[in-house]
Amino acid sequence: MRFDYDGGANALGxxxxxxxxxxxxxxxxxxxxxxxxxxEAPLTEPSRPTSQQRxxxxxxxxxxxSESAVALVIANFVPLVGVLFxxxxxxxxxxxxxxxxxxxxxxxxxxxxxxxxxxxxxxxPFFVGHFGGFMMGHFLLIYGLFLRGNSxxxxxxxxxxxxxxxxxxxxxxxxLFISHGxxxxxxFIQDREYQGATVSGLMTAPYNRIxxxxxxxxxxxxxxxLIGMPTGALVILLALKTAVDLHAHRKEHxx
Numbered sequence: 001m002r003f004d005y006d007g008g009a010n011a012l013g014x015x016x017x018x019x020x021x022x023x024x025x026x027x028x029x030x031x032x033x034x035x036x037x038x039x040e041a042p043l044t045e046p047s048r049p050t051s052q053q054r055x056x057x058x059x060x061x062x063x064x065x066s067e068s069a070v071a072l073v074i075a076n077f078v079p080l081v082g083v084l085f086x087x088x089x090x091x092x093x094x095x096x097x098x099x100x101x102x103x104x105x106x107x108x109x110x111x112x113x114x115x116x117x118x119x120x121x122x123x124x125p126f127f128v129g130h131f132g133g134f135m136m137g138h139f140l141l142i143y144g145l146f147l148r149g150n151s152x153x154x155x156x157x158x159x160x161x162x163x164x165x166x167x168x169x170x171x172x173x174x175x176l177f178i179s180h181g182x183x184x185x186x187x188f189i190q191d192r193e194y195q196g197a198t199v200s201g202l203m204t205a206p207y208n209r210i211x212x213x214x215x216x217x218x219x220x221x222x223x224x225x226l227i228g229m230p231t232g233a234l235v236i237l238l239a240l241k242t243a244v245d246l247h248a249h250r251k252e253h254x255x
Contacts, residue, residue, distance in 0.1 A: 066186065066187075066253070067182055067186050068179075068182050068183035068186050068187055068249065068253065069246060069249060069250065071178065071179040071182040071183065072179050072183070072242075072245060072246060072249055073242060073246065074175065074179065075172070075175040075176045075178065075179035076238065076241065076242040076245065077242075078171060078172040078175045079093060079096060079169075079172050079238055080235065080238050082168070082169065082172060083231060083234045083235060083238065084231070084235070086168065088168065088169070088234075089234075090146055090221050090224055090225065090234060090237075091146045091147045091165060092165050092168065092169055093217075093221075093234065093237070093238070094142045094145075094146045094147075094217065094218075094221060095142065095147075095165050095166070095169065096169045096172055096173065096176075097213070097214065097217055097241065098135070098138060098139055098142055098214075099169075099173055099176070100176050100180075101131075101135055101138065101206070101210050101214075102135065103173075103176050103177050103180050104180060104206050104209070104210065105127075105128070105131050105132075105135075105206060106177075106180075107180050107181070107183075107184045108127065108131075108202055108203070108205070108206050109124050109127065109128065110184065111184070111188055111194065111197065111202045112124050112127060112199055112202050112203065114188075114194050115194050115197045115198065115199055115202060116199040119199060120199070123199045123203065126203075127203045131206065134207070138214065141218070142218075145218065145221070145222065145225075146221060146225070147165075183249070183253070187253045191253075193253070205252070209248045209252065212244060212248060213241065213244055213245055213248065216240060216241065216244050217237070217241055220236075220237045220240060220241075221237065224237060
């Protein structure tokens, strides 16, 4: 036996007789028989989890498992109060949720500024211009379907008519602004969603959410107009909008 150590070689057994060397080899080999061998466990069917193990399993998040989700539901509850107690009509609801698109755009610009830094000097104005055109086309559609009535074009006194719509719903606009602000600070800032965000992804995200929400509102509003706009139908439309909005919120933030 030879051991190489620190650049040198040391031999063991050169001065031993063959009998002593064989005895040492037998001693080393026999020592291995006293070591317990590992045994393969028999194949058995997996046992079913006990009630305690099932209780310890992670639970699926509830619809209102975050502050931002609670704020979203509360903000959508304000128009319900307006419909039931203050006589808000379908046109006022459509204008309100059109304004929500502007609130979403405002917080999107803040996100672009945080993620893009210097690139936001170009990306943010581009987004505002593009999204502003989208909102203009969206408003003309809402005005033509739900506000104008049977007249064609922009009717005289339309500005005063819109002003009369905006004044009653300002509390709901503020609630939506606060709701999206809570989502911005809790999800994007506190939970650091900005770390995995890109400027291009932030610029396209509002379109995905708004298109689904407003297609639901426009289709539902068209049906309500056909049946005479009863209060119960407006309540159902508000509940549907809240459900769609909450689903989109949880899908976007995973809460």
